[in-house]
Amino acid sequence: MTPETITADASGTWTLGDLVVNRIGFGAMRLTQNGEALIPDATSSDRAKAIDVLRRAVELGVNHIDTAAFYFSPLRSANELINRALAPYPDGLVITTKVGPGRDPSGQWLPHATPQQLRGQVEENLRQLGRDHLDIVNLRTVGTDSIAERFGALAELRDAGLIRHLGLSNVTPEHLVEAQAIAPVVCVQNQYGIGARPEYDEFVRTCGAQGVAFVPFYAIAGAGREGGASGADSAEVAVIARAHGATTAQVRLAWTLQRGPHVLAIPGTGNPDHLVANVAAGALRLSRDELARIETLHRRDAAG
């Protein structure tokens, strides 16, 4: 592949509510620290480098950025970096944020926000991003408890004009049904990638059938989760990558995009070279045979 010349529009587009985005986007979680994310004693990233990555992403055509007020390290805040790098925001840039559990100022996780506290979290995102409304807000949850009350609180903020569209994160299909009875849901952001459990495949299909975007996280990091990519990919994925002159990370991203036109990628990186490679992955098309070989692996990993 010749990644330098490839821009995010090569991945095609999807419409979130009334907002059109390129299918290759960017996740901001990796921008605030070096190494593991979301830990209290993380080593803060280089500020200028993080800002450069964000500006380069937009230059490369990325117009969908995922963030959260709880993406911070001792010295960096993802929302503040986005604001500094990109405001005044270009037309067409869609910033998706998430609320639900927060982190206290020392970085420790807090319990789920109450419906009343969700308004405060939305306002925190507005202040940090320097905006008067948020494009998309995902309600992130942990566990299987009802989200009706909390999603209802966000629907009221949508009605009040603080939020344009609503989504869900870390949810079950039952949560999606519950939320849709309250307000439209434009996206589901869940963990997904090669080796994900079969019921997750089913959820990806369910979202597609309903025109709801499915936005996987940890598509590259996989089991490394907050710790990041281990680089240990199966030999089969490595062979397929070599055949395209690509990396295994690019194959992982391309595979998620080929699960359906409604799948949007939000790879996270603080590395400018990885950013270029991730955007280029939007142009990588795996053949039917390659998809079948990865499917075997996918099923085997899921069973293992």
Ligand SMILES: NC(=O)c1ccc[n+]([C@@H]2O[C@H](COP(=O)([O-])OP(=O)(O)OC[C@H]3O[C@@H](n4cnc5c(N)ncnc54)[C@H](OP(=O)(O)O)[C@@H]3O)[C@@H](O)[C@H]2O)c1
């Ligand atoms: N809703 C939720 O619960 C939730 C949870 C987690 C994440 N998220 C969102 O989803 C986004 C994606 O998740 P993520 O950032 O953890 O995972 P990811 O995109 O799957 O992988 C990121 C990891 O892979 C590395 N990486 C990225 N591009 C690479 C490349 N081209 N080649 C080799 N390594 C590469 C990164 O390190 P380098 O920095 O060194 O490139 C980092 O270790 C996050 O940024 C965040 O916005 C949402």
